[in-house]
Amino acid sequence: MTDAPSLRFVVPAGVDDPRRVSGGNVYDRHLREGLRGRGWDVDVCEAADAAHAASVLREASDGSRVLIDGLVAGWAPAAVEEAAARLRLTVLAHMVTAAFPDATDAAIDAERRALASAHDVIATSPWAAAELGRRGLADPDRTVVAVPGTFPAEPAPPPSDDGEMLCIGVIAPHKGQDTLLDALARLRTADWSCTLVGSSESFPEFAARIARKATALDGRVRLAGVLDDAALAEAYRRSALLIAPSRVESSGMAIADARARGIPVLGADTGGIPDALAGGGGLLVRPGDPAALAGALDAWLTEPALRARLRREALEARRLLPTWRDTVTTVARALEAA
Known part of the structure; x- marks a missing residue:
């Protein structure tokens, strides 16, 4: 019998907190439940800050498969660089920090370091993948696009008020x-x-x-x-x-x-x-x-x-x-x- 594939999934703390609803958190939750539904053994680790993220990565077994939310990876680029030498590390890039007009040099550099050290990158839109490549932040050959999905929903009824x-x-x-x-x-x-x-x-x-x-x-x-x-x-x-x-x-x-x-x-x-x-x-x-x-x-x-x-x-x-x-x-x- 084949063992179930295993994954350590590092996400921001509060991923299930209803007061912290974000597109990234919603995506992470659907991914967690979807992989488990396919038989994966998914160990979700919530990181509250850079030190916590570094600790979670250090605890992962050599050669194990780790998926880290890009927000968390940007908090701890040094830890990501260190972990990539012994883990099968993938960064999930929900956004491109460098594309934000108010992004600091430190945040942009952290994003660059984290993405450069990952074995591969998952981007959540064709634009994000292209932008990461255009800025030299991720190798297009190592980048996979996985756009957010939807659940089947009934069509909205004709609105009673067009305004x-x-x-x-x-x-x-x-x-x-x-x-x-x-x-x-x-x-x-x-x-x-x-x-x-x-x-x-x-x-x-x-x-x-x-x-x-x-x-x-x-x-x-x-x-x-x-x-x-x-x-x-x-x-x-x-x-x-x-x-x-x-x-x-x-x-x-x-x-x-x-x-x-x-x-x-x-x-x-x-x-x-x-x-x-x-x-x-x-x-x-x-x-x-x-x-x-x-x-x-x-x-x-x-x-x-x-x-x-x-x-x-x-x-x-x-x-x-x-x-x-x-x-x-x-x-x-x-x-x-x-």
Whole structure:
């Protein structure tokens, strides 16, 4: 009888904490459960800081297979370099730190060191893989793309209100909620509402600024915080349009979830968002440009033919979406080959 393949999976502390919902955490959880469902023995180790990450890597047996979340790898590049000499080490790159305009030299160097020492890299979008290669951070021959999957979902019913909009993501500068609220303030009609879903704990000063901007929009913007699965599903069900105004985005988990429901998406033309919207059902605008975003929103609100076309395309695109089973299969094959 063949032994089950084993894996030490090093993830950020709080991966299951409902108050710390992030695309990376969601991806890690689906990967953990999917690999276990395929018969893998997955030892999940949550690292709280660089010292903890280094300890987890040192404890791994020589020659064992280790997958480390890129966020954690960036905390402890020296430990990753040391571990790579004796482990089958793969880095899971959810994002490209060097692509963030506010990334520090230290963070960029840490990312470079961690990725350079890994035996191979798993990137979560074609854009991320290409960007890592373009910047010389990862060898394209050692990089595998495993895009976020979706679970089958019932198509969203026809919305009762075409002006009901949704934006999902941690309240953070790179997610662009300030661009969205500036655009909403420019709209020519008041016949709209928008719900912002996401934690405000990571960037409290930015979140406070978003809260002030939202208050100034006469109650039409709701800050919902973090929602559980049932409440989030209800938010999707009510919404006519998902808005993804990010300045930097590797893929966009919320985009995949909206696509699974046939909900059109208005996204920034940056990072992996264009890839995520391949197949139709979406509009792209310049990132960080409130006027361009307002123009696209005005078009959505005032042009029934545009709404009908985007809904039709979004519903048709559902059948083309990868599933989480597809994602796990890609990652499993990459780990087996490492």
